[in-house]
Amino acid sequence: MTDTPLRDHARYWRTPLLPGADLVTADYHEHSFAPHWHEAYTIPVIERGAECFRYRGAQHVAASGTVPVINPGEVHTGSRAVDEGWSYRVMYVPIDYLHDLAGEIAGRAQPLPWFPSEVIHDLDLAHRLSRAHRLLEADAGRRRLLDNPAAGPHPASDLLAVEGALIDALSTLLKRYARTEEAPLGPAAHVAPGAHDARVETMKALLAADLATPLRVADLAQAVGLSAFHATRLFTQATGLPPHAWRTQLRLQRALAPLREGRTVADVAAAQGFTDQSHFTRHFRRMFGVPPGRWQSE
Known part of the structure; x- marks a missing residue:
């Protein structure tokens, strides 16, 4: 008897509760991401296994319970760091949304939030992000059922709870870890030569x-x-x-x-x-x- 090979699976979806964002729930075992970048903030939470990726001139490993944030426009890769691969939930949050939220937290206009390159080890933050993502995904599923008359009646989401979890997770990330482009990102940060040329x-x-x-x-x-x-x-x-x-x-x-x-x-x-x-x-x-x-x- 041979073991059944694990298959890659990814599901992209969207929600009106986070306008302009893409969200993904994925399990990767064989897939490797070539160097690429996103226009939005990439905010993942690793739920199982581990991912390795190259970012800002260094190799990183993100294990279960970590949050490896990637800034907009920053080139990075992605592949498994362990044999079992990795499972994660990701929010691709538009720049304007996170920028506005930073201003709301501070009570005044803020520079663009920026995150250091190190993988974030914060189980409490990981739990908040995972919970918000799951609630958004469940709400998106309910919306699809409500749009399908053949599915019959289905209870609506508690939107206050869903949006509250989203704001709680992203504001926690900002308050604990956000820096700004204008401020130094620390001695480990990698700033490409000519980046602002x-x-x-x-x-x-x-x-x-x-x-x-x-x-x-x-x-x-x-x-x-x-x-x-x-x-x-x-x-x-x-x-x-x-x-x-x-x-x-x-x-x-x-x-x-x-x-x-x-x-x-x-x-x-x-x-x-x-x-x-x-x-x-x-x-x-x-x-x-x-x-x-x-x-x-x-």
């Missing part, structure tokens, strides 16, 4: 202007007055990815909204400048752990 921002803007239009490194170099070699090196040092890989990540981020709206995978792939649907699907799965059609159907 105006030339990098110029190249980013050019790469993002029209994602379906082909660009050459020479176009970027000319825009910032550098050689192709020096433009590529500056961009890679600042962002953690070469220009073509950074642009691919942006295309994937921009693909999410039209997928949510119900556009076909083929149409979205073409609109975002991918050579074909299979090319888009391959990159999408490497970043999100599921193919775009599966992500769209959740």
Whole structure:
């Protein structure tokens, strides 16, 4: 008798209680995430096993009960750290939501919250985040049943309890661990050379202007007055990815909204400048752990 191999599973979903956010409940055993970044704050809680990931120039391990927060725009990887893989719950929280919450906590406008690179070891925080995620997921399930007349009557959620748990979890994270971009992040922090260079921002803007239009490194170099070699090196040092890989990540981020709206995978792939649907699907799965059609159907 042979053991049944463990299978990867990920379910993405959304909730009106956290507008603009994506949430995921996942078990990963074989999948490895290539270097990528997200436009939102990535706030996971590891519930089983352990994940290893490269972030800010160092290798990290996040075991059960830890919270490895990733800041928006920061390149990172992800793979199993133990044979059994890892299970986690993740909130991809929009920048504006967390920024506004930080201001509400302080009672005045705040700089953008930023989190140090170290994995957070705080069982109380992990419990709060896990509880909030579970309540949001249960509420999302109830909403789907209420939208389906064939499912019959189903009790509604206690929205005060659900939203209260969400605000409690995220405000606890902010109060205990948030820093700001303007403040030092401590001696262990890794700040990429040229991270705030105006030339990098110029190249980013050019790469993002029209994602379906082909660009050459020479176009970027000319825009910032550098050689192709020096433009590529500056961009890679600042962002953690070469220009073509950074642009691919942006295309994937921009693909999410039209997928949510119900556009076909083929149409979205073409609109975002991918050579074909299979090319888009391959990159999408490497970043999100599921193919775009599966992500769209959740």
